[in-house]
Amino acid sequence: MRNLISALDLERSEYEELFELADRYIEQLSKKKRLDKLNGKIIALAFFEPSTRTALSFASATLRLGGKVIGFSSEDAISIAKGESLADTIRMLDSYADCIVIRHRYDGSARFASEISGKPIVNAGDGKHEHPTQAILDLYTVRKIFGYVDNLVFGVLGDLRYARVVNSLLRALTRFKPRRVYLISPPQLRARREILDGLNYPYVEISDPRDALSSLDVLYVTRVQRERFPDDLEYRRVRQSYRVDPELVSMMSRDSIVLHPLPRVDEVDREVDKYPQARYFEQASYGVPVRMAVLSRVLGVA
């Protein structure tokens, strides 16, 4: 693996290797081992769009492996604000760092960066297109909790039209054998055709989560992606069209789980945090070991 642009860039065996590597890193970190796989390496975090977990977990992952981080977390802070092009910014980072982790509002920006840069590119979210390290982290969480990914019933609830995490998750699942995937959303937020056409497992599109909840192993909830809506009126029309609350969670089995890439707005009631099914904070905590695994793979040191 040289670049990681799409969840489809990885074969099943590569997902499994990343999961095992993340397991090893968790174990080594728990023993307070000093790790030095990225010693002497500089990772550029080129975040043209806001981020909390992704940017900080990539930074933490680099530091935990003995590497160093440079970067920015907003367009306003860099020369893009002065009119510099994305291409010029990437060209410059290419000479400053050994790997570039990029998040940008344009679909395809990570692929574009990989065509310009000779250094490995990791896509940390390109517009409404993909966010592959989130999908690795999501499936890692599932495997950690259930012990496997195959044969589970997934429900993906929310903004299936604009959430890049959904695209990457649905694509990553093509490398496994989910028993069934329920795509649950209001009609305006259905998954896009180009994503659905590539799926190789049984899926059903429904509008009401109640029609699936009792059969789910994993309920994956997403935020309505306000920043991707062409107009705010349309956003306001759908923003409260779904909400996971204690009543819905009590319809799920005791062994099922609720995941969310975070940040959440109103789509998961805070009361749900107390339920045993709520595993989204645990999910976020795996961001560091999973990104340690990704960085060591793209840099060829693991």
Ligand code: NCD
């Ligand atoms: C996601 C993103 O940026 O796409 N956040 C994340 O990386 N955890 C999801 C979102 O913003 O809703």
